[in-house]
Amino acid sequence: MQKSYDVIVIGAGTAGSYFAKLMAEQGYSVLVVEKSSREKLGRRLDIFHLDRDRLPRFGIPAPAPGDDDYVSEFEYSISKSAFDQYPKRTLYPFLVLRLPQFLARLARWAESFGVEYAFETEFLDFIYEGGRICGAQLKQGEETVQVFSRLVADASGIVSVGRRKLPEDYGVETFEIGPRDKFYVILRYARLKHPEVDRVKCTVNWPYYKTWIGPQHDKDGAIIGVGANFSYEYAEEVFQKFIKQVKLPPHELQYIQKGTTPYRRPPYSFVADGFVVLGDAACLTKPYSGEGITSAWELCAIAAQEFGAAMKEGRYPEAARVWKTNVRYQRGQGAKFAYIMATLVGAVNTLPEENDYQFRTGIVFNEKDMTTMNRNFGVTLGLGDIMAMVFKIVAGVLTRNITLATVKALLRSVTAAGKIQKHYEKFPEEISAFKAWCREADKLWAAAGSMADVAKS
Ligand SMILES: Cc1cc2nc3c(=O)[nH]c(=O)nc-3n(C[C@H](O)[C@H](O)[C@H](O)COP(=O)(O)OP(=O)(O)OC[C@H]3O[C@@H](n4cnc5c(N)ncnc54)[C@H](O)[C@@H]3O)c2cc1C
Structure with missing residues (x-):
């Protein structure tokens, strides 16, 4: 790790690695700091679904059969009513992928453009000069180090560690994404008792309960999911109502994974002097599904263009110089x-x-x-x-x-x-x-x- 970079990105999730790659590609030196180890990155979630047709828009090479992150894909999803009736098809293809392997692929891709990763390194706070961000204080093992940069990008996920550390009047809202503002998601990984008749090939969802069943890495298995505001306990209550009304295929529970996803309006501004917020830290999940990966890349792509242009010839990215990031994102998606x-x-x-x-x-x-x-x-x-x-x-x-x-x-x-x-x-x-x-x-x-x-x- 050097003493200074053009850009520091907090978090090696899908938003952080993608933004890092876009900035490095323009010739900027980029450091991604990630508190997890390289081996444990993304272990919180085994499987996720990614909109296949949006990948070319962002220039991301699509995982294909034979790749370690690829599981399967499906062409449409099905939605059903609260009484499990009137199935409707949504013709929109999804890839079923393994998250840890996909994040490792993104990191390798970013590294091939010169991005440097510091794993097991935690962002603690910003460093300021003349009231403006000029780097970050990082924790590596027992050591606290200062690394200077012209831009710090917060892609730390729902915890929003960078955005929440900003001074109140710095230009980006510092709210916490609390229980009312997020969905508590419980995923039950299950093995089907009769896979030959009940095999799950695409996602079936019941919008009334915000529940779904979808494919996983075991082709004789399924993921049964529920998401609700307030708490995991409340999500479980909703799930119990759901299974009283809808008969799921007979199955045995393998294990459970849990996590939270933002569900509130994003901050009005994503940029401030030497700062941008991206991904879950900026609440960019799709409002109708809670999926957040490709929708967050939209802002990453815009921000990389605007910051890339503003930082040419060693210039500092003041809020006014990168304001178009907000204008383009807010007026569009x-x-x-x-x-x-x-x-x-x-x-x-x-x-x-x-x-x-x-x-x-x-x-x-x-x-x-x-x-x-x-x-x-x-x-x-x-x-x-x-x-x-x-x-x-x-x-x-x-x-x-x-x-x-x-x-x-x-x-x-x-x-x-x-x-x-x-x-x-x-x-x-x-x-x-x-x-x-x-x-x-x-x-x-x-x-x-x-x-x-x-x-x-
Ligand atoms: C159960 C569940 C299922 C989901 N399924 C899907 C799906 O199928 N499809 C989809 O599109 N979306 C899905 N989502 C939403 C999706 O996971 C998120 O929108 C997306 O992962 C957000 O990416 P991110 O890069 O913003 O943040 P994250 O993936 O959370 O990455 C942030 C990174 O920052 C690191 N970090 C945090 N604090 C610090 C610190 N102080 N210093 C250094 N590093 C730090 C973290 O360790 C983490 O690696 C799901 C969410 C949940 C909870």
Whole structure:
């Protein structure tokens, strides 16, 4: 480890290694500090699913059969109603991969561009010069060392160690991602008793309970997952409700893995003087699934371009010079995710009977919209689609399949979401207009409410 680099990245997860590679590729010296050992990296999760069709967008070589991280792939997923009825297919392919092996592949890839890794090295705090970040204090074994840099990127995951250490007025929010703002995910790895009839080839999910069953590395096995706000205990309660209603294939439990994933709006700004926040530390998970890997790469790619350009000829990346990172992200994927997040507050707040009706009639849950949502993070409805949806909702109310309260909640959230999306699409070009933009955004989010507010109702 040298005494100074152009860039220090905290965390060798999917966001950190990808951003490190992008900066090294532009000729910058990059150090990734990772508190885990190289051998233990990513051991928290055996299997994950990665959107196959998004890999070319980020230039990431896709794992293929025969690679140590590759398990399998599937072309579509299935969603079912609260009463396990009306299966709908989402035509969107996923790779099933092993996380530790995939992270090792990303690290080797980044190293081939000159990125240096310091494993078993912990970020403790920033170093400042004239009030601006100019490096990091790191802990290696018993030793504390100072390493200087022009940029520190926080990709430390949900713990957000860098972002949370910033001074309150540094320019990026320092909130903790607490129990209301994250999903507690429990994964049961199970062996099927009759794999020849019950083999799990793709993911089947039940949005009403936020539960799913998907393939794992043992082809005669499955992963049965649940995610919920507040706590693992609450996620377990939801799971018990689910298995009362839905009959899973007979299986034996192998082992359980647990983890948390952010579920809240990201910070309004991702950048400050000599600083950027990425990945789970920036709450970049997809609002409708909690998957966070490819959605985080979107910001990594934008930030690498903007910081890469701003740091040329030894220049320091002041917030104003890299502000376009915020403008480009928030007006694009940020605005779409904000719309989905606000809409879901009303959309998930239904009775099981209403959810069943929605699946039966294709309100919200229909194959075309679900496929488009996965591909584009948004659905554009034509006049004909809107009329058909209104007709189904009115019919649902008249036949008492949907309550008026549910329709009102849905309308309220769609209206709030539309306003939030428009506001994000007008994210200010100039840093000077940012405070006023934030005040308005705060009001709009308060009006939209949060998933945690409706989770237990
Ligand atoms: C159970 C579960 C299943 C999931 N399944 C999927 C899935 O199938 N597909 C998908 O896309 N997403 C999935 N996600 C979400 C996904 O795992 C995250 O969005 C993604 O891993 C975040 O990547 P990251 O690089 O931001 O953070 P992380 O992967 O958390 O990496 C952060 C790294 O920073 C290191 N670190 C932390 N503190 C310090 C410190 N002080 N100093 C140095 N290093 C530090 C950590 O050790 C870690 O290696 C799942 C999440 C959970 C909980």
